[in-house]
Amino acid sequence: xxxxxxxxxxxxxxxxxxxxxxxxxxxxxxxxxxxxxxxxxxxxxxxxxxxxxxxxxxxxxxxxxxxxxxxxxxxxxxxxxxxxxxxxxxxxxxxxxxxxxxxxxxxxxxxxxxxxxxxxxxxxxxxxxxxxxxxxxxxxxxxxxxxxxxxxxxxxxxxxxxxxxxxxxxxxxxxxxxxxxxxxxxxxxxxxxxxxxxxxxxxxxxxxxxxxxxxxxxxxxxxxxxxxxxxxxxxxxxxxxxxxxxxxxxxxxxxxxxxxxxxxxxx
Amino acid sequence: xxxxxxxxxxxxxxxxxxxxxxxxxxxxxxxxxxxxxxxxxxxxxxxxxxxxxxxxxxxxxxxxxxxxxxxxxxxxxxxxxxxxxxxxxxxxxxxxxxxxxxxxxxxxxxxxxxxxxxxxxxxxxxxxxxxxxxxxxxxxxxxxxxxxxxxxxxxxxxxxxxxxxxxxxxxxxxxxxxxxxxxxxxxxxxxxxxxxxxxxxxxxxxxxxxxxxxxxxxxxxxxxxxxxxxxxxxxxxxxxxxxxxxxxxxxxxxxxxxxxxxxxxxxxxxxx
Numbered sequence: 017x018x019x020x021x022x023x024x025x026x027x028x029x030x031x032x033x034x035x036x037x038x039x040x041x042x043x044x045x046x047x048x049x050x051x052x053x054x055x056x057x058x059x060x061x062x063x064x065x066x067x068x069x070x071x072x073x074x075x076x077x078x079x080x081x082x083x084x085x086x087x088x089x090x091x092x093x094x095x096x097x098x099x100x101x102x103x104x105x106x107x108x109x110x111x112x113x114x115x116x117x118x119x120x121x122x123x124x125x126x127x128x129x130x131x132x133x134x135x136x137x138x139x140x141x142x143x144x145x146x147x148x149x150x151x152x153x154x155x156x157x158x159x160x161x162x163x164x165x166x167x168x169x170x171x172x173x174x175x176x177x178x179x180x181x182x183x184x185x186x187x188x189x190x191x192x193x194x195x196x197x198x199x200x201x202x203x204x205x206x207x208x209x210x211x212x213x214x215x216x217x218x219x220x221x222x223x224x225x226x227x228x229x230x231x232x233x234x235x236x237x238x239x240x241x242x243x244x245x246x247x248x249x250x251x252x253x254x255x256x257x258x259x260x261x262x263x264x265x266x267x268x269x270x271x272x273x274x275x276x277x278x279x280x281x282x283x
Numbered sequence: 284x285x286x287x288x289x290x291x292x293x294x295x296x297x298x299x300x301x302x303x304x305x306x307x308x309x310x311x312x313x314x315x316x317x318x319x320x321x322x323x324x325x326x327x328x329x330x331x332x333x334x335x336x337x338x339x340x341x342x343x344x345x346x347x348x349x350x351x352x353x354x355x356x357x358x359x360x361x362x363x364x365x366x367x368x369x370x371x372x373x374x375x376x377x378x379x380x381x382x383x384x385x386x387x388x389x390x391x392x393x394x395x396x397x398x399x400x401x402x403x404x405x406x407x408x409x410x411x412x413x414x415x416x417x418x419x420x421x422x423x424x425x426x427x428x429x430x431x432x433x434x435x436x437x438x439x440x441x442x443x444x445x446x447x448x449x450x451x452x453x454x455x456x457x458x459x460x461x462x463x464x465x466x467x468x469x470x471x472x473x474x475x476x477x478x479x480x481x482x483x484x485x486x487x488x489x490x491x492x493x494x495x496x497x498x499x500x501x502x503x504x505x506x507x508x509x510x511x512x513x514x515x516x517x518x519x520x521x522x523x524x525x526x527x528x529x530x531x532x533x534x535x536x537x538x539x540x541x542x543x544x545x546x547x548x549x550x551x552x553x554x555x
Contacts, residue, residue, distance in 0.1 A: 047548060081551055084386050088545045102545070106292070110388040118551055119382035122304070122374075124311040133307075136300035137387045163311070179383070 036095070037062045037187050037219035038083055043092035045078050045243075052078045054243035055092070060221060060236075062186070065213055067230035067251075068223040069263070070240035071271050076223040077118070079240070080189050083221070084114060097187060108187075110138055115180040116191040120172075123165030127156055127175050130164055131182060138183035150178040154208065169196040177205060181212065188212075190222040194229060202226075206233055227263040237263065239270055246270050293396070297389050301397030305371050306404075319405055323359050323413035330355040331421040350509050352423045354478050357435055357505060359410055361476075361498055362469050364443030365450075367405030368398045369465040372451040376459055385550055391541060395534070398451070399444055406440075431508055434519040435501045441526035442497045446472075448533040452540030456549055478502050497522035497529070 038060040045053040053075040060066050068076045081087040083094055085102035094101040097108045121130045128147060135143040151157045154174045159167060164175060173196065180188060193209070194202035206229060213220055224230055230237060231251050239247040239254070247254055247270070251263055258266045268274075309315055334351040375381045384394065417423045425432065450468055453461045475489070476498035482490050493499045500522035507515045544550050 045548075077551065078548070081548070086382065086385055086545065086550045087548050088542070106388070106390070109386065112386075114386055116382065118379070120379040121383070122308065122378040122380050125304070125307050129304075129307045133300050133304045134383070134387065136303070137297050137384075137389055139294070139296060139388070 035062070035098070036060055037064070037097060038221060039093075039095040040079070040083070041093040041095075043079070043082060043094060044090045045075075045082060045087065046090045051243050053082070053089075056240070056243075056245045057092075058238055058245065058248060060219055062219050063213070063217040064236060065209075065220040065222070065234050066236045066238060067234035068221060068238050068240065069225075069227075069230060069267060070223075070246075071267075073242075074240040075243040076240055077116075077191060078243075080114075080116075080191055080221065080223055084112075084189060085109075110183060111185060112187040112189065113138075113180045113183055113185040114189040114191070115176045115193055116189075117195055118191065121164045121175060121179060124163055126163055127151075127160045127167070127178075130175065131178060134179050135182050140183055146182065150181060154178050154181075170198060170201045173197055173201070173205070177208070184216060186216070186218055188218055188220045190220065190224075192224055193222055194224070194226060202229070209233060227267055231263050239267070241270055293390065293393055294388075297393045298397045298400070301389070301394065302400050302404075305374070305397070305401045308374060309405075309408075316408065319409040320412055323363065323409040324416055326355055326359060327352065327413045327417050328420065331417060331423070334421065349423045350506055351479065352417050352421055353425060353428075353505050353509055354502060356410065356414060356417060356425050357439060357501060358473075358478050359413060360406065360436060361439040361443050361472075363406050363409050364402050364440045365447045365469050366465075367402035367409075368444055368447030369450055369454075370405070371398050371401040372447070373454065373459075373462065373465060376454060376462075381455075382550065391538065392534075395448060395537070398447065402443065402447065403440070428505075428508060431504065431514045431519075434516075435505060438497050438501050438519060438522040438526055441523075441530060443469075445526065445529035445533040448530075448537050452533075452537035455537075456540040456544045456547075458549055472496060472498060475499065476502060481506060495525065497525045500525075 036059040038058075040056060040058050043053055043056050044051065056075075056079065068079065070076050078087060082089050083096060083101065085094075085105045088102065096105075097111055099105070099107045101108070125133070131147045131150065132143065135146060140146050147160075151160050154177060156171075156174060156178060159171055164172065167175065173194070177193070180190070188209075190209075194205050197205065209220060210233060212218055220233075222230075222233070234251060237247070237249065237251050237254055238245055247257070247266075249257070254266055255261060255263060258269050260266045260269065330351050334349070337351070375384060414425045417425060428435070446469055450461075450465045453464055475485075475493045476496050477485070477493055478498070482493050482499060482503060485493055500518040504515045504518045504522075507513045507518075
């Protein structure tokens, strides 16, 4: 293949952006004096699982909120499943879903009632059988007719995950999906997410502080610090670059301003 | 929840889902149901006895039988209509469920329509028993007003929705710190709406302000009907015209506040 042929077969920027599940281009969010997100760009291919890492206040939640259309960017562009957010959100909201510790399901309603309502909002076909399927998959059957407010933290997380999967989304945004879960349940949830991605070729973007979770699930890791992207690569490549054996060590290096284990101050 | 395509593709199934959500909530909580009945019943009993007392001691009120009870029932339609709308909205804030709805395909217009239907349902639960108490205890049959009652009701409920939409937007933008506005804003209307007295009682300059409020036309219309047996359709049409403007303005304000909430990140916090 000649150089010209190679160039013509390569996707153009526009094609790449429209085929990506998420394309973020020079995204900025300023709250008064604070630059919560500072000129970040990335593109996530369909079917990938990407981890968004960073300490508290790094800009992860604001980035996800802008992708979802809950927060308007100060400048920059977000495209989700080929549509601009939030201008064309009507075209994609039914094809995506999310789970976040910042929201709850109504406490007085039973699990079944909550799932029924969200199923109807997402126009899920054969809703009763979809709920039964999710109850089976996520082990909700024992408490499906119990009020959401009477569930344990682990049970609530599974219900929130069921809500996030009710419409079989092509794109799943997860903010701390296994926070407050015991190790066994957390491991089980991760297994479920892996299976869901594999079976549906779904794209998953997850923000997490659990480095083992990110190492296990993610094909790619984006590390944020003070609103900027500090690093962006596969977990193995990032660990190799920092000369570390775990992402947790890399995370600490980034958080404490060390490059390859050496503090910038010391340098 | 997208604010694009406001008028396109309104989906009844999404409105139905939201009504079902509030219906489940009402059925799951007897204190909520009781609260709907309790205050209207208390109001009509108190004002019914006041009406009795005044009628025995003042010949004008003896002639104008029912104006106080009628006024309190219509005021409750206005006040409870707005509360019925706003409380359903607040339920989403209290439950921290707004983010789930905002991220769903539910459109603002569908959300607002479901809140309107819920305000009617909540109003029916509270006001129908109230009217029956007025009939049984005080022999005041509000339904005997006939067709004018429909005109009164429509104008009052439209105003209550306008106020409900606007205050919901304020809470959306400012979080639950603005919740007290939901409970108090309608009372700001009370002195000017001339619920229990004619507009002529107000100073002339204040009368101009009073006539900008649709409820003023309704309460004047009610007094004309009960005292002079005249249905003032002109008043109802003027109220309807103002209501149309108010509804459009409140919806526009809601969208502007929603956009501002997105800009300032209030939808993520939702707190105080």
